[in-house]
Amino acid sequence: MDSRDANSSETTNVPVNPSSDSVFSHVPRAPEIPIYAVMTACSKDPSPLKLNLGMGVYRTEDGKPLLLNVVRRAEEILVNDRTAVKExxxxxxxxxxxxxxxxxxxxxxxxxxxxxxxxxxxxxxxxxxxxxxxxxxxxxxxxxxxxxxxxxxxxxxxxxxxxxxxxxxxxxxxxxxxxxxxxxxxxxxxxxxxxxxxxxxxxxxxxxxxxxxxxxxxxxxxxxxxxxxxxxxxxxxxxxxxxxxxxxxxxxxxxxxxxxxxxxxxxxxxxxxxxxxxxxxxxxxxxxxxxxxxxxxxxxxxxxxxxxxxxxxxxxxxxxxxxNREMYDEWTIELKAMRNRLMSTRQQLYEALLQRGTPGDWSHIIKHVGLFTYSGLSEEQVAFMTREYHIYMPANGRMNMAGLSLKTVPHLVDAIHAAVPMSTSK
Ligand SMILES: Cc1ncc(COP(=O)(O)O)c(C=O)c1O
Incomplete structure (x- = not known):
């Protein structure tokens, strides 16, 4: 019997000991990536008041994920294209x-x-x-x-x-x-x-x-x-x-x-x-x-x-x-609608803070552009707002404006208003 034969008959019968150490047992647990940790904490929070201003994704006024109509149309075209292949x-x-x-x-x-x-x-x-x-x-x-x-x-x-x-x-x-x-x-x-x-x-x-x-x-x-x-x-x-x-x-x-x-x-x-x-x-x-x-x-x-x-x-x-010119135009209209919603949410938040008399200059909220605003809230204030108001954002105070809506602005304003006295800079 040559050595390969001996190996095959002996090794196939060797039971695997489930309690023996894994060859990867030395692998240390990596720290959770901070933005994902925020998301996990938010998803586990049972409060109906919770507000997710963390991850950089767009949300509708109802707080729902969006699928553009033009994307839906494009997918229909692709599905119905009988010449399409998956090479x-x-x-x-x-x-x-x-x-x-x-x-x-x-x-x-x-x-x-x-x-x-x-x-x-x-x-x-x-x-x-x-x-x-x-x-x-x-x-x-x-x-x-x-x-x-x-x-x-x-x-x-x-x-x-x-x-x-x-x-x-x-x-x-x-x-x-x-x-x-x-x-x-x-x-x-x-x-x-x-x-x-x-x-x-x-x-x-x-x-x-x-x-x-x-x-x-x-x-x-x-x-x-x-x-x-x-x-x-x-x-x-x-x-x-x-x-x-x-x-x-x-x-x-x-x-x-x-x-x-x-x-x-x-x-x-x-x-x-x-x-x-x-x-x-x-x-x-x-x-x-x-x-x-x-x-x-x-x-x-x-x-x-x-x-x-x-x-x-x-x-x-x-x-x-x-x-496709017509679909491109539809895309730009839908894109502009997302952008306009972000702008009007910024305006609503800014005006609500003014109306509430929250100390500080909040004009940066309407000067900033795009999805995010760097709120200026400290790590301590963010932690307070999460703990007391169920509002989630990264520790640097970055707020995803798409996570907010007309309905949720008052809750955020309450939280900011309560958090501001914790800081000497605002
Ligand atoms: C500035 C910037 N670059 C790149 C990316 C990565 O984008 P993608 O999801 O397309 O990989 C992001 C996502 O948030 C981003 O904000």
């Missing part, structure tokens, strides 16, 4: 999706697109696009320093750290003015090492709700180009600021119009309300078509061992909407 997509995704996504962000008459200087690849939503973008920089860019705004989206540091890049922060938000800390931003970027990558939120900054004005963007652009820094835009909320997709792309388009290079990441999670479909794109704008094409070939090498190719359904929905 693997190319590594870089659905070609039509890539083309239409780049038009959406750079504009239909973008010279960079016409000159084939842009490579756009479909990735797993904003998150996957950020991760591939960070990996591309780590592998193919000479400077490993990346500047991110302070504060920024809580997942941002992870992409660049995972890629092995060196993180630094630039000042962005001034808690005194509850607005942009423009001078400090210029100072920090002005002293960045040449070639450093600088991450910007294209619009609707998360978590603050504070964006630079167009004039400020222009000054930032000049500084970036003059110092040879590399801009990396994260565009997760196109349409949420002005209600207009073209207008909200302005910051990105300014940087592309000067002929310089940049990376742009897009997410359709928010503006098409496609969160779970994971629809997004990564674009690299290059100096010429040859570099763009070589960059794309390298993106394929990054994607292939990770997930091989992206999923088809969500991108197909986005294509159906973006390629």
């Amino acid at each position: 693997y997509l190319p590594i870089t995704g659905l070609p039509e999706f890539n083309k239409l996504s780049s038009i959406l962000i750079f504009g239909a008459d973008s010279p960079a697109i016409k000159e084939n200087r842009v490579t756009t690849v479909q990735c797993l939503s904003g998150t996957g696009s950020l991760r591939i973008g960070a990996d591309f920089l780590a592998k193919h860019y000479h400077q490993d320093v990346v500047y991110i705004p302070e504060p920024t989206y809580s997942n941002h540091p992870n992409f660049f750290i995972a890629a092995g890049l060196t993180l630094r922060k630039y000042r962005y938000y001034n808690p005194q003015t509850q607005g942009l800390d423009f001078q400090c931003l210029l100072e920090d970027l002005g002293s960045a090492p040449s070639g450093a990558t600088v991450l910007f939120h294209a619009c609707a900054h998360n978590p603050t709700g504070v964006d630079p004005t167009l004039e400020q963007w222009e000054e930032i652009r000049r500084l970036i180009r003059c110092k040879g820094l590399f801009p990396f835009f994260d565009c997760a909320y196109q349409g949420f600021v002005s209600g207009n997709l073209e207008e909200d792309a302005h910051s990105v388009r300014m940087f592309v119009a000067d002929g310089g290079e940049c990376i742009v990441v897009q997410s359709f999670s928010k503006n098409m309300v496609l969160y779970g479909e994971r629809v997004g794109a990564l674009s690299i704008v290059c100096k010429n078509a040859d570099v763009a094409s070589r960059s794309e070939s390298q993106l394929k090498l990054l994607i292939r061992p990770m997930y091989s190719s992206p999923p088809i359904h969500g991108a197909a929905i986005a294509v159906s909407i973006m390629k």
Whole structure:
């Protein structure tokens, strides 16, 4: 009997001892990711008064998740398309999706697109696009320093750290003015090492709700180009600021119009309300078509061992909407309605705080834009509001304005009014 035979007869009869240690028994429990911990705590709270202002997702005036009508229509078209198949997509995704996504962000008459200087690849939503973008920089860019705004989206540091890049922060938000800390931003970027990558939120900054004005963007652009820094835009909320997709792309388009290079990441999670479909794109704008094409070939090498190719359904929905004029128009109307509801909720909250005579200047609530407002409430005040009023938000006081409605504004105002005396700053 050779050794393989001996093994097979002996080993198959060896009983597994369920009480023996797992080969993974050394694995420590990881701490819960803070925003998910907020969500879990909220879901376990039986109070009928509970208010969820935590996770960055849109809710209707009734507090319900939204499915856009135009998305429903697109899905019907897809279901009824008897020619549709479920073959693997190319590594870089659905070609039509890539083309239409780049038009959406750079504009239909973008010279960079016409000159084939842009490579756009479909990735797993904003998150996957950020991760591939960070990996591309780590592998193919000479400077490993990346500047991110302070504060920024809580997942941002992870992409660049995972890629092995060196993180630094630039000042962005001034808690005194509850607005942009423009001078400090210029100072920090002005002293960045040449070639450093600088991450910007294209619009609707998360978590603050504070964006630079167009004039400020222009000054930032000049500084970036003059110092040879590399801009990396994260565009997760196109349409949420002005209600207009073209207008909200302005910051990105300014940087592309000067002929310089940049990376742009897009997410359709928010503006098409496609969160779970994971629809997004990564674009690299290059100096010429040859570099763009070589960059794309390298993106394929990054994607292939990770997930091989992206999923088809969500991108197909986005294509159906973006390629059909009438459906595109319907999308923009529905998007604008979401944005308008956020604006009117801001106004209602602001007026209710004024009416209540809650001490402090609350005008930042109506000055901030997009989904979030950085309330200025301290960690202690947030904990108090959760404990006493069942109101949930991250410890930094970021409020998702979509979690609020005309009906729930009074409850939030009661809570803020009670929490404010705990602070000396308000
Ligand atoms: C600024 C920013 N970037 C990226 C993302 C990730 O978006 P996605 O859900 O498309 O991965 C988010 C999600 O909240 C975000 O706020």
